[in-house]
Amino acid sequence: MPQRLPSVLSRFDLPQAELHAARLDGELYAVDDCFSPIDEIDRSALRARSLSALFSPRLIAEQRTAAWVFGVLARPPTPHQFCADIAARVRPADIARITVREVVIDESDLLECGGLRVTTPLRTVVDLARFSPSFGEHELRIASGIMRLDGLGVAECAAMLDRRRNLPGKRIALDRIVAAADYSQPPETLYTS
Secondary structure, eight states: OOOOOOSOBOTTTSOHHHHHHHHHTTSEEEETTEEEETTSOOOHHHHHHHHHTTSOTTOEEOHHHHHHHHTSSSSOOSSEEEEEETTTOOOOSOGGGEEEEEEOOOGGGEEEETTEEEEOHHHHHHHHHHHOSOOOHHHHHHHHHHHHHHTOOHHHHHHHHHTSTTOTTHHHHHHHHHHHHHOOSOOSOOOOO
C-alpha cells in the first residue's frame, strides 16, 4: 500500500529543488515556504502547520500572521509577525523573514492550531489596533474580517483594553476598532476553517 505524504513538507523533509519540482509537476502546492499535497484542503491548521515546521515552538503567531492563519488574508505577510512571552527568552534564527515582540500574554489570549500557538481573534484585533503604525484600508479590512469571522463586537474589544490600567494607545486603538466594526468592504478572502 502506498504511503501518504505528510500534510506539510518543508526544506527539512526534502531538498528545495525536489519540492519545487513536485509543485511544477502539480503534485504539491505552496503554503508559505512549505508545500502540501494537492489533495490537502487549505485551512487554518494547514497554514499553522507550515509555520510550526519552520519556527520555534516558543513563538506565537500574532497580528497579520495570525490573520493569515485564520484565513482572513489570502497571502502570508512579509515579514511574519510573531510574539513571545517575555519569560520565554526566544532568539529567532531567521531575523529577515520575521519580527518578534516580547510581550506579557495570558494563556487565555492564546489558542493552539496545527501545532502552533496563535493569538486569539480578540487579542489579534486589539493588537492590530494598538500596534499598527498606520490604520488604513488594508488594516481596516484585516481587523474587520477577523471581527466578522469570530463574531466580535466593539464591546468585547473595549473590555479587553480595559482589563489593564494605563495601557498605552488605548484611545487610538478603540477608535480604530470602532472604525473596523463599521467597515463594510468584504475581506480579501473568506476561508472556511
